[in-house]
Amino acid sequence: MTERPIVIVSNRGPVSFRWDDQGELVARRGAGGLVSGLGPLVIGTDTTWLAAAMSEADREAASAGVIEAEGFRVQAVSVPAEPYRMAYDVIANSTLWFTYHGMFDRPLRPRFDRRWREAWQAYRDVNQDFADAVADAAPADAVVLVQDLHLALVGPALERRRPDVTAVHFSHTPFPGPDDLSVLPDDVAEELLLGMTGHHACGFHTARWQAAFDASCEAVLGRRGRSFVSALSSDPDDIEAVAASPAAQAARADLDELLGDRAFIARVDRIELSKNLLRGFEAFADLLDHHPRWRGNVVFGAFVYPSREGLPEYLAYRQQVETAAEEINRRWATAEWTPVLLDTSDDFPRSVAALTRYDVLLVNPIRDGLNLVAKEGALVNDRDGVLCLSPEAGAWAELGEASVRVHPYDVAGTADALDGALTMSSDDRRAQAEARRAIVSARSPADWLDEQLAAAR
Numbered sequence: 001m002t003e004r005p006i007v008i009v010s011n012r013g014p015v016s017f018r019w020d021d022q023g024e025l026v027a028r029r030g031a032g033g034l035v036s037g038l039g040p041l042v043i044g045t046d047t048t049w050l051a052a053a054m055s056e057a058d059r060e061a062a063s064a065g066v067i068e069a070e071g072f073r074v075q076a077v078s079v080p081a082e083p084y085r086m087a088y089d090v091i092a093n094s095t096l097w098f099t100y101h102g103m104f105d106r107p108l109r110p111r112f113d114r115r116w117r118e119a120w121q122a123y124r125d126v127n128q129d130f131a132d133a134v135a136d137a138a139p140a141d142a143v144v145l146v147q148d149l150h151l152a153l154v155g156p157a158l159e160r161r162r163p164d165v166t167a168v169h170f171s172h173t174p175f176p177g178p179d180d181l182s183v184l185p186d187d188v189a190e191e192l193l194l195g196m197t198g199h200h201a202c203g204f205h206t207a208r209w210q211a212a213f214d215a216s217c218e219a220v221l222g223r224r225g226r227s228f229v230s231a232l233s234s235d236p237d238d239i240e241a242v243a244a245s246p247a248a249q250a251a252r253a254d255l256d257e258l259l260g261d262r263a264f265i266a267r268v269d270r271i272e273l274s275k276n277l278l279r280g281f282e283a284f285a286d287l288l289d290h291h292p293r294w295r296g297n298v299v300f301g302a303f304v305y306p307s308r309e310g311l312p313e314y315l316a317y318r319q320q321v322e323t324a325a326e327e328i329n330r331r332w333a334t335a336e337w338t339p340v341l342l343d344t345s346d347d348f349p350r351s352v353a354a355l356t357r358y359d360v361l362l363v364n365p366i367r368d369g370l371n372l373v374a375k376e377g378a379l380v381n382d383r384d385g386v387l388c389l390s391p392e393a394g395a396w397a398e399l400g401e402a403s404v405r406v407h408p409y410d411v412a413g414t415a416d417a418l419d420g421a422l423t424m425s426s427d428d429r430r431a432q433a434e435a436r437r438a439i440v441s442a443r444s445p446a447d448w449l450d451e452q453l454a455a456a457r
């Protein structure tokens, strides 16, 4: 750790607010890997966490200044609703996210018109508002840990006002190399990289994203910034406590009853295009088609929860996910067996219960910064379940050697890999599961925090 005060800055904060029936503001602990990773380390400490006021209730809470909620010291950064929406929806989620995950259908998108330029200006303004809020709130000599693609420009703006603080940027996403980054307008790519390299250092979950960042800096700026690799890990105590909770235990009992002797393939994801949910369903359908012994004998549990529904792509994707699940059930279900269990309820204990019970965990993203689910599964699964993992997930760097590889675009290959995983010998299952558990347990979120602080030196 460090003697220097710590400030965390992220778009989505550790708590969000809503009004209850009496019109009182109530706080709720936020979801997502950042909160589950960093949360236990900063709860009850002096660390201030600045995050965007994402809703009207958050905005009202922001007017109170620093709030103590759910054990966190939170300061909501209030940005006017429309510029915030443009920065979040248009730039962070529809432009940078799509660029970083290789998700554009290039003959049609992207298209950088005048309206998009207004959104880019809004992104700059939101980053400036964050920098100002941090400059006002940070104790002298603080280390400021800036998280993710929403806030790439905070570092230089902060340094202008507060040269005493050290800002480190961390990307939870992949990062594109020069070819993929070149989809952005030249001046935007340059401004983005100048913003990132204007931090003391930039961190990534894997050497692959770091190398891509370094190569992009060389290509666009003609020089490198300071960068480092540090993979986030799940907190074993935290996730095991959830698995042992009454809610997760009850969900596990329900699942056991539903499954009986059947094998269980699970996935746990946001309904997010980069997670490759549709090809996962297609692979499962192909498994039933081409490996008939599994008909009646396997259930695919998709615990997937809605995300970014302000964007039409995500709304449409959710519908496609629901249709894909329905179609498989329509074709194959019998009176005794429903092949797909689709759960969109965003019930964390229930998802963790699924992670304790899987025989195969499917993690097949087209690209993913890390993927904490693969790690959480390794910690709580009690059946020596097999991990079918895409090499495009950052977690591949650590877990690939103890997983079954699934090519994210190869649907038939994924179906065969699922069959191979379901029929793996118990010795091999145990050996892989033990290896994964050992790899994941060797690191903790505290290591990740320490490595960010070390990068500030």
Ligand code: F6P
Pocket: 012, 031, 032, 033, 034, 148, 172, 173, 307, 308, 369
């Ligand atoms: O993994 C990258 C990330 O931006 C996280 O920081 C965030 O929690 C997650 O994606 C979900 O995104 P959003 O906050 O837009 O729902």
